[in-house]
Amino acid sequence: MTWLDLPADHPFGLHNLPYGVFSTAGTEPRVGVRVGDHVLDVSEVARIGRDAVGVGDGPDLTAAWERPSLNPFLALGRDAWTTAREWLTAVLTDAVHEERTRPHLVPLADVTMHLPLEVADYVDFYASEHHASNVGRIFRPDSEPLTPNWKHLPIGYHGRSGTVVVSGSDVVRPTGQRKAPTDAAPTFGPSARLDIEAELGFVVGGSTARGDRVALEDADDHLFGVVLLNDWSARDLQAWEYVPLGPFLGKSFATSISPWVVTTDALRAARVPLPGQDPEPLPYLRGSDATADDPGTAWGLDVHVEVEWNGTVVSRPEYRDMYWSPAQMLAHLSVNGASVRPGDLFGSGTISGPGKDTRGSFLELSWSGREPVTLEDGSQRSFLEDGDTVVLRANAPGPDGSVIGFGECVGSILPAR
Template sequence: MTWLDLPADHPFGLSNLPYGVFSTADSEPRVGIRIGDHVLDLAPCAEQAGMESYAVWQQTSLNPFLALGRPAWTAAREWLVEVLTNPARRDCVEPHLIPVDQVTMHLPIEVADYVDFYASEHHATNVGRLFRPDSEPLTPNWKHLPIGYHGRSGTVVASGTDIVRPSGQRKPPTEPVPVFGPSVRLDIEAELGFIVGGSTELGSPVSVANSDDHLFGVVLLNDWSARDLQAWEYVPLGPFLGKSFATTISPWVVTSDALRVARVPLPGQTDPTPLPYLRGEPTDDGASTAYGLDITYEVEWNGTVVSRPPYRSMYWSPAQMVAHMTINGATLRSGDLFGSGTISGPEKDERGSFLELSWGGQEDVTLDDGSTRTFLEDGDTVILRATAPGADGTRISLSECVGTIRPAVTRT
């Protein structure tokens, strides 16, 4: 129990303690944690407590802290719980607590590489039915490996950043040749983003069992998608301009330690059984190193919750994604970010993209104000939220991921 005046069921209580990068009106960005409705300025708190490593939290991103690795992350969490529960430590905490409404949040990491996966069987099946109605919805490789593509790390932006409608080539079905102009089928993808810490050497794969050593935490991720640009360009090399214009992530990084209670078995990978390098191994508590996560989302479109995608339905584990991403010897770097791919469940109101909710634009989505949508219009705001089980029966918040669509830039 913390000595702070904090309800036991607060979504940013002791069982959460997410990291972020913040600033105040008269200060530079630095690392803090969220506790209740306050941000704890970590560097001066740690310095006052006599910790020699306090300087790592004076930095403008989490990357230096990520580079310290799992033992340092675990030790830091244990120290935070101690200073927030021991009344004798109040003197090094209270002076450095800042109300959350007095801070500005920034991108929590300097993104090294960005990879986006395609790990939801329900999403992949829906997309297959939409785009390949006369074929099997899943491609032959889908259940053998976590499919992904490399995105553009330089266009990962912080929650609250406006999104300018992208322009590019698209080919309307009624036209013999492509045309250029703003996307008219602008979409979202509700995803979970995984933040990596600890570098690896070229040629050294990371196993499923060792993936947790590099999985620091998670953020909410919105992989904005221009479906009309994507449809014209993606054959044969996959997504490019239809995806690379913007990816939004939430400001608070919820650690893997905080989400340990939320681990659940995967839905089942028996037909086919994955190749040996993708198989999980039993853990001491009878679980598996290839695990799912019980995280529940809500997608809000202009104030209306239109979907509640369940992450626990995802087919591939984050540990399997790490193992596959490095099996060819590719390196990991602190600050790497990879997305889960769109989270969709089996029900219509669990679909994590507007492509699916509107079934390719054929079915209107009705909002609470009576307006209808199929894809995003200028001025629309989308908010992703999510919660997960925490320790002692609590629920923890993964905060919000917010973006508003602005008109395309006029080109002459």
């Protein structure tokens, strides 16, 4: 029950409570929580709450939430995140808090959303066996689709944190070197094979010292929440540069994320066992056994993703098909002693499934341009053209039959400069 006039099936109901950073006309950005079609100005509610609703002995949420990013809140750690969620749920359910809380609910139409965190380090993984196999068949048709190491460790690359942008930011077509197999020498110019990758991004909180590592069973202490993530990719730049050190300019120009960070606490009901790992990973990546009631420490997520291209839904990937779990990715990321910091972000890699209608990149959907995609307006696409708009959406099951919404991750392509 709640004193809010909120439909029980709203994807941003009390079972969700995602965090973001917002501003209104004439005000500075600060942390908010989405409740239905409103944003709760949580720093103001916490300011009241330190004296009125029993959080005086807890963490200083006002100080963390009045900042223009989630990083100070992420630094407080798991206990503070749990306390905050429990307190917000109490404030929004008990009618005794309505009078002092309602004035701090701002209609969504009146806010501007900002990048929700200052991205500390950004890593992107390659965790879908279907995607990795498809890309291997496209790029290396005469070789095994998967590289020999793929099923032994979560493969990733370090990206550029400074070009992570919030949903709604335009993406300028990147320029660089490219060389087709039939060309005698490389040329320089705008990418002609601009692509997307539909992913989930995992927001990390807490910290570790350099030299320490995050054990698989401790990953939950650091996995704060999840965003939608579009890893924009210039396939022609990438194909020329990626041997021997991997992606560089083909990936670093822009990565879009959704403005709302859905907490891992809100996604407890969406945890599912992994589809199976063979061969068995090494001990530091080996999760506890899954049961009917517990997906184990190496859990997957039952998140349903939708990819829309200029108004046409072209794919519906399922995150539950992913081979490597987010906990395994974090454990591997830190196993060499690399420290983690509040605001670290890592992407899952492209979410793709076994069917054409579940492929999470246009490289796969068009099979490298050999099978163009027909949109509802009759136009055909293999890769992105200037003016194209891509929208990612997602939802997941919540407790008691509810639905957890992620919102949208939107980006449009501008001409090269």
